[in-house]
Amino acid sequence: MIYFDNNATTPLAKEVKDEMASCFDIFGNPSSLHVEGQRSRQVIDTARKRVADFIGARPEEIVFTGSGTEADNIAVTGYALSEPDGAIITTAIEHSAVLKPVCRLEESGRTVIKLLPDGDGEINAKDSASAIRSLNKGLLTIMMANNETGVIQPIKELAAVAKEQGLLVHTDAVQAAGKIPLNVDELGVDMLSISAHKFHGPKGIGALYIRGGVKVSPVHLGGTQEHAMRPGTENILAIAGLGKACELAGQHLCDSRLRDMFEEMILASVPDSFVNGKDALRVPNTSNIGFKGLENQAIVINLDLENIAASTGAACSAAKKEASHVLTAMCMSSAEARSSVRFSFSRYNTEEEIVQAVAKIGEVVGRMRKRLAK
Amino acid sequence: MQNKRVIAAMSGGVDSSAAAYMLAEQGYEVIGVTMKLRECSETEESPSCCGVDGILKASATCAKLGIRHYVYDCVKEFEEMILRPAWDEYSQGRTPSPCLNCNEKVKFGLLMKFADELDADYIATGHYSRTFTDENGVTCLMRGLDANKDQSYFLAGLSREQLKRVLFPLGEMTKPQVREYARIHDIPSAETPDSQDACLVGAYGSFSEMLRHRFGGTALKGDVVDGKGIKIAPHEGIHRFTVGQRRGLNLNTHKTYWVKGISGNTVTVTDDSATLFESGLTADGMVTVYEYPVGESVRCQAQVRYRQKPVDASYTYLGDGRGRVDFIEPVSAIAPGQAVVLFDGERVLGRGRIITSF
Numbered sequence: 001m002i003y004f005d006n007n008a009t010t011p012l013a014k015e016v017k018d019e020m021a022s023c024f025d026i027f028g029n030p031s032s033l034h035v036e037g038q039r040s041r042q043v044i045d046t047a048r049k050r051v052a053d054f055i056g057a058r059p060e061e062i063v064f065t066g067s068g069t070e071a072d073n074i075a076v077t078g079y080a081l082s083e084p085d086g087a088i089i090t091t092a093i094e095h096s097a098v099l100k101p102v103c104r105l106e107e108s109g110r111t112v113i114k115l116l117p118d119g120d121g122e123i124n125a126k127d128s129a130s131a132i133r134s135l136n137k138g139l140l141t142i143m144m145a146n147n148e149t150g151v152i153q154p155i156k157e158l159a160a161v162a163k164e165q166g167l168l169v170h171t172d173a174v175q176a177a178g179k180i181p182l183n184v185d186e187l188g189v190d191m192l193s194i195s196a197h198k199f200h201g202p203k204g205i206g207a208l209y210i211r212g213g214v215k216v217s218p219v220h221l222g223g224t225q226e227h228a229m230r231p232g233t234e235n236i237l238a239i240a241g242l243g244k245a246c247e248l249a250g251q252h253l254c255d256s257r258l259r260d261m262f263e264e265m266i267l268a269s270v271p272d273s274f275v276n277g278k279d280a281l282r283v284p285n286t287s288n289i290g291f292k293g294l295e296n297q298a299i300v301i302n303l304d305l306e307n308i309a310a311s312t313g314a315a316c317s318a319a320k321k322e323a324s325h326v327l328t329a330m331c332m333s334s335a336e337a338r339s340s341v342r343f344s345f346s347r348y349n350t351e352e353e354i355v356q357a358v359a360k361i362g363e364v365v366g367r368m369r370k371r372l373a374k
Numbered sequence: 375m376q377n378k379r380v381i382a383a384m385s386g387g388v389d390s391s392a393a394a395y396m397l398a399e400q401g402y403e404v405i406g407v408t409m410k411l412r413e414c415s416e417t418e419e420s421p422s423c424c425g426v427d428g429i430l431k432a433s434a435t436c437a438k439l440g441i442r443h444y445v446y447d448c449v450k451e452f453e454e455m456i457l458r459p460a461w462d463e464y465s466q467g468r469t470p471s472p473c474l475n476c477n478e479k480v481k482f483g484l485l486m487k488f489a490d491e492l493d494a495d496y497i498a499t500g501h502y503s504r505t506f507t508d509e510n511g512v513t514c515l516m517r518g519l520d521a522n523k524d525q526s527y528f529l530a531g532l533s534r535e536q537l538k539r540v541l542f543p544l545g546e547m548t549k550p551q552v553r554e555y556a557r558i559h560d561i562p563s564a565e566t567p568d569s570q571d572a573c574l575v576g577a578y579g580s581f582s583e584m585l586r587h588r589f590g591g592t593a594l595k596g597d598v599v600d601g602k603g604i605k606i607a608p609h610e611g612i613h614r615f616t617v618g619q620r621r622g623l624n625l626n627t628h629k630t631y632w633v634k635g636i637s638g639n640t641v642t643v644t645d646d647s648a649t650l651f652e653s654g655l656t657a658d659g660m661v662t663v664y665e666y667p668v669g670e671s672v673r674c675q676a677q678v679r680y681r682q683k684p685v686d687a688s689y690t691y692l693g694d695g696r697g698r699v700d701f702i703e704p705v706s707a708i709a710p711g712q713a714v715v716l717f718d719g720e721r722v723l724g725r726g727r728i729i730t731s732f
Contacts, residue, residue: 298491301444305405305492371490 002353005309006198007147007175007286007344012241013200019244020202020237030234031225040236047243051207054246055173055192056183063208063229064239068174068195069097071208072141074219074229075170075191076101079139080110081217087111087138089131089167091123091153093326094143098172102141111138120280121149121326125157132161140169144176144192148313148326148342149277150286152180159188168214174198174206178249179283190214194246196238200346201245205238256284258345258354263287265358270365276340290340291365293372299341302364308357311342377403379494380541383485384408384435384443386428388563389500391435392556393543397498398439405492406436406443409481411452434562448484455479461585464613465594467636468711471528472581474725478531486536496541500552501525504545505537506721513537514663515722520548527680530715530725534663582613596639598625606631606643615641617731618650618707632707651704655731657714660697662724668693675717676701678708678728684717697726 003011023043028036030044045059052059065071076098079086090102092114106112113135115128123142132140140162145152159169170191173182178199184192191214195206210216210229222231263275272292291299296312303310313324324337343357380402382394398404408429429445436443456476463470482497489497502518503526513534518524532540544552549568556564578584586593593611600606607625609615614622619633623643631643632650644650655678666672668691675684676699686702699714708731716723 295491297447298488302492304442367493368491371493374490 002308002349002357004343004345004349004353004357005311006346006349007150007342008311009197009203010200010346011348012202013245013248015248016201016241016244020241023237023240026236030236031223040234043236043240044234047239050243050247051194054177054182054250055194055209056185057209058212060227061184061209061212063210063226064234064242065193065206065208065226065230066204066235068172068193068198068206069095070230071193071195071206072097072170072172072174073101074208075193075216076105076139076141077219078216078229079168079170079191080105081219082215083137083139085137086168087113087135088141089113089115089135089138089162090141091115091117091143093117093121093123093146093148094141095147095172095174097174098141098143111135115142117151121146121151121277122280123153123158125154125161128158129161132158132167133165135167136165138167140167142169142171144171144173144182144187145179145283145286146277146326147175148324149280149288150175150282150344151277151280152176152283155187155189163188175286176283178245179254179285181253184209184211191216196242196245199245199249202238202241205235205242207242252347254285254345254347258349258351259284259287261351262343262345262354262358263289265354266361269358270362273365285345287343287345288340289343290336292336292339294339294365294368296338296341298368299339299364302368303341303361306360306364308360311344313340313342377401378496379403379405379492380496380498381485381489381492381494382406382498383481383500384428384432385500386431386435386563386566387500387568388556388561388566389502389544389549389552391432391500391561391563392552392559393498393500394435394441395439395559395561396543396555397541398441402496404439404441404498405494406432406439406441407446407485407488408432408443409446409448409485411448411476411480413449431563431566438560438562446484446488448480451484452476452480457585458589460581461589461591461613463711464582464585465591467594467612467615469616469709470711471713471727473528474531474713477529482532482536482540486539489539496539498541498543500544501529501542502544502547502549503529503542504720505540505542507538512663516545517717517720517722518542518545518547523549526717526722527677527713527715530713530722531661533661580614586611586613594639596641598623598641598643600631601634601642601644601649609641612636612639612641617709636710647706650706652701652706652708652731653704654698654700655708655714656692656696656698656729657726658696658729660691660695660724660726662691662716663721664723666691671700672723674723675719676705677715677717678705679712687716689716689723695726696729 026039028040030040048059048062051062088102113131115123117123142153155171162169169189171189172193174195177194190211192209197203218229225231274290276288300312328337382404384390384406433443456472460470460472485497502520502523504516506516507513517526597605598607598609615633617633632647634642634644671688671690674689676687677684688700690698710728712728713725714728715725
């Protein structure tokens with residue numbers, strides 16, 4: 001299998017697997033006083049330090065969560081719980097882990113502003129500034145990089161405007177972590193979400209950075225684990241895996257070599273293909289390509305039958321045939337959006353795979369068009 | 375040579391699972407596809423042909439076979455091509471054949487398109503039907519060997535071109551044989567009870583009420599009258615009635631009545647079931663395997679609903695997709711909107727939509 005669906009999830013890095021395996025016998029409850037508990041606490045502390053280093057934070061600012069989705073939910077809903085009259089400003093292209101909690105707040109009467117991207121999928125910082133300036137209390141939540149197009153949003157610029165207005169800033173960095181450098185101070189964000197399995201860590205573990213002093217209420221109630229922000233006995237194995245994945249990612253940020261090669265070859269060899277978000281700043285591993293006249297679901301299935309894994313968009317909505325909300329927000333026609341396939345690479349992919357896949361994609365697209373023309 | 379590629383439509387039930395299994399055993403390259411006809415959130419009490427449970431069972435069968443399985447999203451098409459037209463029919467006092475339309479347009483129509491996209495040679499289903507290709511290369515549908523499970527009535531809308539690319543692995547089998555096969559091969563749905571082709575009835579109690587709520591339709595209320603035009607009771611909408619219906623008429627009387635006809639907003643009933651018998655019908659949307667000259671009559675057998683013994687009849691093509699069927703012996707309860715299906719013995723000759731009866 002040629003695996004080009006690394007934005008959906010990634011294979012576990014061997015180093016991460018080894019790190020997790022070494023923790024299998026560490027079973028104590030990290031909250032316990034005894035030495036078994038202390039051993040577990042050690043594992044968590046080491047991981048927390050690694051995560052903090054990865055994003056330029058202090059360890060006590062890291063909250064381990066059950067997923068990126070949970071981190072996003074705590075950021076949005078936790079903010080709303082602590083500020084009953086704070087507005088929410090977000091974008092139309094967020095992952096549903098942000099959009100849905102925001103929509104629920106909107107339904108219950110909260111002021112919500114959704115910014116729209118331009119044709120390249122980028123939220124324009126200048127145009128958005130006036131919307132942000134219309135508020136003087138609220139949460140700005142904008143994804144760092146879009147999961148479908150890979151387009152990087154101007155968080156730093158938007159955060160600066162938000163700060164002037166006294167707004168809190170959260171960024172969903174799930175698709176950015178491991179692909180571009182992240183530093184919470186440089187970005188100027190108060191909260192940031194990541195998810196381990198997007199960069200060769202295990203599934204079922206994420207983290208939310210909450211800047212010291214920022215007031216967010218817990219969404220789940222229980223014990224005092226994770227400063228009571230995420231109660232429940234810690235998932236030690238997964239936390240160890242996340243820590244290791246962060247350490248590795250810090251050493252191997254990916255470059256755009258494979259992606260650029262892929263796009264160049266596709267555009268040159270597959271007629272009527274186009275790259276979505278081509279002129280925008282993108283994470284280096286993501287390529288979203290439209291094949292005029294075809295349906296992406298059928299393309300992806302055909303590629304699967306040829307042992308190439310790609311995606312119609314967010315994996316969470318892959319079984320749906322509706323046009324992507326991200327691409328339609330970019331003002332693409334729904335036919336263009338429905339013809340678009342996402343290819344996302346990782347450091348474990350090779351040039352040879354690119355060459356093989358491009359040839360197969362050309363064959364599949366050609367065959368599908370020929371059949372359609374009949 | 376590469377193995378022929380087959381798209382196996384898999385509802386998750388024992389029939390379609392066994393069909394896919396047989397084809398894989400026979401050496402076809404089988405790709406399992408479950409058509410998703412409605413959103414997962416639309417949960418209903420009764421098991422039906424298109425639920426989430428079906429997706430899981432189909433997926434488990436494919437995993438056992440080591441073949442790929444995909445969910446094909448047809449929610450919008452099902453809504454627009456099947457449910458909405460079905461409501462249009464009910465709202466005009468006719469009784470639609472949604473299953474027949476669903477087979478023709480969605481289950482086979484869209485699946486054929488999908489098969490084209492995937493470069494597949496055939497599509498296969500678990501229907502108890504067969505196909506037959508005559509000496510001129512014309513393919514037609516044939517009843518399955520298991521008369522109890524024969525679904526030819528619901529498949530009668532399939533075109534010759536569709537039939538050429540369809541495989542019915544169960545056509546020569548009986549249901550007990552299929553169950554036995556499924557048990558022997560430990561197919562996950564071997565013990566799943568038979569599903570009914572009754573989607574989406576849900577909390578509204580009837581298919582037509584569900585449709586009315588779904589599309590915000592107005593109930594055309596009026597009176598129920600007897601053969602002399604004397605009012606028996608008011609009614610809550612003509613969509614609730616079907617010609618020949620006896621139960622659920624809500625007439626507040628101990629006498630037994632049958633629906634004789636629906637005209638405007640008036641439902642006419644009779645207490646004499648013998649008057650439900652009629653000697654012929656006209657239909658539109660006629661599609662037949664062979665072309666017949668206008669005005670010429672052919673001998674055949676006809677069926678005006680699923681569970682009905684076919685009766686001897688003569689069919690006359692009237693042009694413009696319209697046709698007329700004259701029964702040798704009168705037939706009871708011919709409901710406008712339902713399909714009339716013509717047979718020649720085991721062979722399906724064609725079908726149309728009943729417009730009037732006489």
